[in-house]
Amino acid sequence: MIIDATFWVGVSFAIFVGVLFYFKVPQKVDGSLSESIKKIKEEIDNAEKLKDDAKNILSEHDNKLSNSKEEIKNLIESAKLESERNIIKINEEFHQVLENRKKTAEDKIKQMKVQAIKDIKNLSVDITIHSIKKIIKNSVDKKKLDKIYISSIEETKKILKNKSI
DSSP states (O other): OOOOHHHHHHHHHHHHHHHHHHTTHHHHHHHHHHHHHHHHHHHHHHHHHHHHHHHHHHHHHHHHHHHHHHHHHHHHHHHHHHHHHHHHHHHHHHHHHHHHHHHHHHHHHHHHHHHHHHHHHHHHHHHHHHHHHHHHHTOSOHHHHHHHHHHHHHHHHHHHHHHHO
């Protein structure tokens, strides 16, 4: 039998494989790979859970955002309606105040008119009495009487002009 290098390579390989099985290297490699696979599966599961949690949180925030937008829209609408009501109310109050002031001014004008008429009547009476007194004192002749009459008319005009100013 010829023993060549191939034989010794085969024997060495068989011894190497035997040593590997003796020290249980395949089981250790298998265990190590199984452990790595298990860790990777756990990390994938955790990542999927985190992904689901993130989706849930995102959907909650989207719901909150849409609710907030709707609430803001409602608040703006109610503020617009309230401001329109306030504008109408203030406008009505303004017109009421103007109407009251107008009535007050008209009443004052009427009172002033009545007072002016009374003053003119009283002044006319005073002027007439004064003129009559003069006429009676100076009732001597017709020329004097005419002069007194004309002068009292002139005096009455002057007094009325002074009172009206």
